[in-house]
Amino acid sequence: MVRAHEVERLYIHGGGRRGADAWPHVADPAARFLSFSPDSTIAEQMSGLVEEVGDRRVLMFAHSIGAVPAVLAAHHLDVAGLVLIEPALYDIARGVADVERHIGIVTEARALAASGDLRGFWAVLRPLMFGGPFEMARWDEERPVAERWAVTNLPWGHAVRERMLDDIPTLVVTGGWNGEYEAIARILVARGAQHVVLPGAEHRPQDLPGFSAAVEAFEHSLPR
Template structure:
């Protein structure tokens, strides 16, 4: 999509590829999104925001704070668990993962990563050996649980939720957002449906239609 749009690829707080990972900060993540949408000096501001997994938390928070800057919101497999905390799939996931997050500061990075992957994916994780893998393991341990995010429904911003149709947790979140006004579509690709041909088509079609409607209203 970067061939067709003036695209900015953002890193969340603490996700510098070479710097030491930092504790997660939901507000700082949202501020990064808003800063990227600010006036560029030519009198232009705002844009279409596309976010994946936990990145959807920052995207939603930014849209709530400054809906005037967010022309549309595309949430791919959004980990917005604080919205659905009382629903069955989310409650079950939290019951499984909360005990691990409660002791994360008492575990090594490697031990936390191994247990996280075992609980989420029912798989064994290889030990981290490269500098990149060691940073990724530490970054994972420093992430606050997504159900702690201070989320609210986004008012008046065209929103697409794209899921892979493979995991009840994400379908539950998508269903909740659909009931509050979002458009929900599914595409192949598991946790990364945006990488499939169909997922790419859905996102392009949504952004294109929103842009056409906004330009028509402005003219």
């Protein structure tokens, strides 16, 4: 069986915190943390990931949109397994109502941003992504956040397909709070992935005490 010391743990952040800052509870001193440039494309991230790992054997952890370059790169790497935390693999779940609703709202918001209406963009996007309505009194404070989200990578349109993981042992960890991620998890489970729900931290179940135990159980299930 694969043990933690037999593979290199590689951590790929989502759309917020980067590098080791995105994984504050990882205690493995040999772990490696990737940090993508904020303006890098998904294709650039995938290529950088392949180049960075080279021929080393890795157990890859990826959060949210970080799952997109991770899955795209996995076939070019020696991947012992994948741990996908709330993976934003929207391409594999097109047609699912929750997913289409999310994509529709973001598309509407992005169109407003492209037209120069950043405030209108934020009024549409903020309730979806952060909860609560747009408040004019907080606009000056939130404008830099809106500017970043207006140009950040979208997690769809990258030709990710569920069959890409058919030969890779995969654990999907979700928080049980969002229908989009649970739908994505169900699709991956139908292709053979394991799935653990850790409620209590919403989009960051990796911050919960039960995450380490779930990963350990997954590692013990991996073939050599």
